Amino acid sequence: MSVRATARLRAEPDGRGGTALPVLESAGPLALRRTRSPRAAYARVTVVGAMSAPLNGDRLAIEADIADGARLTVDSAAATVALPGARADGEPSTYTVELGVGEGAVLHWLPEQLVSARGSDLRMTTRVRLAPTGRLLLREEQILGRHGEPTGALTTRLTVHRAGRPLLDQQLAYGPGAPGGWDGPAVLGGHRAVGQLLLADPAFEDAPLPARLLGPTAALTPLAGPAVLVTAVAADARLLRGILDDAMRELLDGLKTEQTG
Amino acid sequence: MSRAALLVLADGRFPAGGHAHSGGAEPAVAEGRVRDADSLADFCRGRLHTAGLTAAALAAAAAHGLDPLALDEAADARTPSPALRTTARKLGRQMMRAARATWPSPELDALAAARPRGAHQPVVLGLTARSAGLGPVDAAHCVAYETVSGPATAVVRLLSLDPFHATAVLARLAPELDRVAEQAAEAARQGIDALPAASAPLLDITAEAHAAWPVRLFAS
Numbered sequence: 498m499s500v501r502a503t504a505r506l507r508a509e510p511d512g513r514g515g516t517a518l519p520v521l522e523s524a525g526p527l528a529l530r531r532t533r534s535p536r537a538a539y540a541r542v543t544v545v546g547a548m549s550a551p552l553n554g555d556r557l558a559i560e561a562d563i564a565d566g567a568r569l570t571v572d573s574a575a576a577t578v579a580l581p582g583a584r585a586d587g588e589p590s591t592y593t594v595e596l597g598v599g600e601g602a603v604l605h606w607l608p609e610q611l612v613s614a615r616g617s618d619l620r621m622t623t624r625v626r627l628a629p630t631g632r633l634l635l636r637e638e639q640i641l642g643r644h645g646e647p648t649g650a651l652t653t654r655l656t657v658h659r660a661g662r663p664l665l666d667q668q669l670a671y672g673p674g675a676p677g678g679w680d681g682p683a684v685l686g687g688h689r690a691v692g693q694l695l696l697a698d699p700a701f702e703d704a705p706l707p708a709r710l711l712g713p714t715a716a717l718t719p720l721a722g723p724a725v726l727v728t729a730v731a732a733d734a735r736l737l738r739g740i741l742d743d744a745m746r747e748l749l750d751g752l753k754t755e756q757t758g
Numbered sequence: 759m760s761r762a763a764l765l766v767l768a769d770g771r772f773p774a775g776g777h778a779h780s781g782g783a784e785p786a787v788a789e790g791r792v793r794d795a796d797s798l799a800d801f802c803r804g805r806l807h808t809a810g811l812t813a814a815a816l817a818a819a820a821a822h823g824l825d826p827l828a829l830d831e832a833a834d835a836r837t838p839s840p841a842l843r844t845t846a847r848k849l850g851r852q853m854m855r856a857a858r859a860t861w862p863s864p865e866l867d868a869l870a871a872a873r874p875r876g877a878h879q880p881v882v883l884g885l886t887a888r889s890a891g892l893g894p895v896d897a898a899h900c901v902a903y904e905t906v907s908g909p910a911t912a913v914v915r916l917l918s919l920d921p922f923h924a925t926a927v928l929a930r931l932a933p934e935l936d937r938v939a940e941q942a943a944e945a946a947r948q949g950i951d952a953l954p955a956a957s958a959p960l961l962d963i964t965a966e967a968h969a970a971w972p973v974r975l976f977a978s
Contacts, residue, residue: 654955663835666955676811676956677934678804682791683782684958691959708840708966713789716966721834721843728838730959 499554499588500525506560508540508567508602516540516567526550527557534570544573544608551590552582553618558593561606565599565628573608576640576734579649581616589618589650596624598631610638610690610734613672617649627659630699633724634749636741638692640734641671641685648672648689657724659697664722667693688714688730690737696748697724706751715740717748763890766860767883768900770911775852776904779845780912780976781805785964787916795923798913802906802931806938808958810905812836813880814942815953817901818894820884822946826869826877829950833878836955839962841969843878845978851876853883863889898942902935903928912976 502525511517518540523529526546534541544559551557563569579590598604611621627633637655641648650672657665669691671679678684685691701723709717715729727744731737766772783801786792792801816833820826837843854870854877866889869877876882880901887897910924945952968974 656955657835663832665838666832666835667838667957668955669957669959670807676803676807678800678802678807681800681804682786682797683801683804683961684808686791686960708969710963710967710970713967714960714963716839716963718838718840718962718966720838726838728959728962730963 499552499556500550501556502527503558503560504529506542507562507564508569509564510566514538516569518542525557527559539568539570539603541570541572544571546573546575546577550577551592551619552580553587553590554582555590557591558595560595561604562597563599563602563604563631566601567599568603570605570607576610576612577608578612578614578643579617579619579651580614581649587618589620592619592621594623596626598625598627598633600628600630602628603632604634606633606635608636610640611651611653612640612643613649613651614643615646615649618674619649619651621651621653623653623655625657627657627664627697629660632699633657633695633697634745635695636692636745638690638734638737638741639669639671641689641691650674655693657695657697659722659724662722664697664724665695665720665726685730688732690731690734692727692729692731692737692741694727694741694744695724697722698752699723700752701725711740711744715744717744760891764892764896764900767887767890767892768903770907772856774856775849776908777911778976779849779908779978780916781905781908781978782961782964782968783909783912784916784974784976785968787913789964792913793917795919795927798910798919798924799927799930802909802927803934804958805909805961806902806905806931806934808956809961810902811938811942811954811956813905814898814901814938815945816878817880817884817887817897818943818946819950819953820881821887821892821894821897823888824946824950826865826881826885827872829881830873830877832950832953833881836957837878839965841965841978842962846878846880847876849876849879850882853879853886857882857886857889861886861889865889894943894946895939898939898946899935902938902942906931906935916975
């Protein structure tokens with residue numbers, strides 16, 4: 498039996514300097530929990546996978562609406578593992594994330610890794626609509642296979658519009674059935690962990706960051722709009738996270754200096 | 759359509775500056791990821807199905823008559839590396855000069871006026887194809903072929919690879935080139951929202967490294 502489930506959440510300013518969550522709807526394997534936020538202005542939601550998911554054939558979605566002025570961090574309790582499911586002839590699973598970030602709103606979307614297990618077939622789609630003064634920190638990590646295992650089939654698409662115009666559009670396709678050369682010297686070169694960290698902030702409009710290498714297999718690049726993207730490949734999930742964590746710390750500290758100094 | 763016009767546009771000697779670029783092959787050779795004909799084929803195949811498909815679809819869309827400025831913006835969003843955006847615009851400007859001398863058209867003039875420092879090369883190429891009376895599949899073929907012929911030619915120089923072997927790599931990729939061109943043109947017919955955005959992390963990362971090399975044989 499395949500699962501169709503859409504979890505929904507909405508964040509709004511609570512009128513007392515914090516953020517309220519008037520909508521917080523779990524669905525199927527996607528349980529949303531309000532968790533304690535280390536920062537007062539931010540609400541925090543943790544996605545708790547109540548079952549292992551997605552299995553081939555599942556259609557999962559999360560819709561999050563961050564209203565004007567709200568501040569929200571979304572993380573997850575564990576990695577998402579795409580699995581083949583019981584039937585060998587199962588359809589691909591889909592996992593769709595739709596995010597809206599309003600004027601002056603802040604969204605930190607920091608889920609754990611997406612792991613493509615052998616035999617799985619997942620199409621992951623993330624679409625973000627950012628208002629001109631909205632801010633976004635978003636991390637995506639694709640891990641190709643559990644430890645010592647060949648990867649499943651994984652396609653991800655990340656599309657971000659800011660003020661109605663395209664800011665970033667990236668599609669990655671790996672594993673059995675992916676177009677040729679995906680593991681070759683132009684695309685992954687044998688690496689099994691791939692990650693993106695996107696920071697969009699209107700502050701970059703006046704002060705864009707220069708492009709910079711973060712080691713031999715990672716780069717921080719300013720996009721054509723007010724945002725930077727860290728692109729990294731690594732041998733495994735732990736090494737990848739190390740690169741992205743260092744970059745995140747540096748980027749957030751840089752913005753803090755920018756705003757206060 | 760004129761088949762000869764397609765040959766003129768696709769000719770490596772068309773004066774649009776492409777010969778100075780390795781398409782990411784120079785850093786791949788330096789890091790030992792491309793070292794012979796087999797790894798060159800793997801490199802070309804990966805580039806074709808990622809950056810190649812994305813660029814071919816942009817070109818097909820421009821040839822189909824979609825708004826070139828919207829396509830230029832779509833190209834920016836699909837090119838996170840500033841080094842590659844700069845390269846694409848530089849090549850676009852060179853292609854524009856050649857195109858306006860070869861197949862002048864008001865559409866080319868309008869794009870040149872709107873993007874005086876150059877639009878993304880695949881967009882300019884697509885519009886050039888349109889001015890030459892060619893169709894979306896033709897434009898996609900040109901771009902898809904460039905995506906692999908650039909690295910193949912560069913690797914002949916970088917590795918002293920036998921040019922016969924490099925050309926054999928291209929010949930063996932021909933059926934995949936046809937499929938990518940068809941796929942690109944099909945997406946273009948469905949409109950700008952249907953355009954693919956296939957990308958290659960290593961090409962984006964190494965483009966930035968390569969741009970910082972003090973001495974290099976190729977511009978990109």
